[in-house]
Amino acid sequence: MFHVEQYKGKKAEDYKLVTKQLKALLEDEQDQIANLANASALLNQFLDTINWVGFYVKKGNELILGxxxxxxxxxxxxxxxxxxxxxxxNQKTERVADVHLFPGHIACDSASQSEIVVPIMKNGEVFGVLDIDSPIKERFDEVDQQCLEEFVKVLEKHI
Known part of the structure; x- marks a missing residue:
């Protein structure tokens, strides 16, 4: 059974631990749905002050809920x-301090105040995105962005 270690260090150190746990979860598993499901559950358990974490997968000219x-x-x-x-x-991370100021923001949950979205690449093309919402403005900083981009790089090897 997979054991979740407790997070108690500095934010970047905790992200390294959660990324290490992701590697253990993904080891020897190539099913995309299973890997995305475990990755979202792991981030949900790890991150505080968030109200949504998950994936959208590109199909045609749309992103479909994963x-x-x-x-x-x-x-x-x-x-x-x-x-x-x-x-x-744009194939670029979007870190939004206040979603209400983002042109064309799609409000799926009215409680969401800030958001970070990291593109997931496969064979040079966009596979989908990791999307995380928070009910707090300015929830995500540069450390979150850098570490979530590293988290996604690990995930990309298993989709």
């Missing part, structure tokens, strides 16, 4: 729309 932790969410997001669609289209 495994997640949180309240029911928007099922389809057009490429280029909202924080998720913008991150996917």
């Amino acid at each position: 495994p997640f932790q949180g309240l029911p969410a928007c099922v389809r997001i057009p490429m280029g729309r909202g924080v998720c669609g913008t991150a996917a289209q």
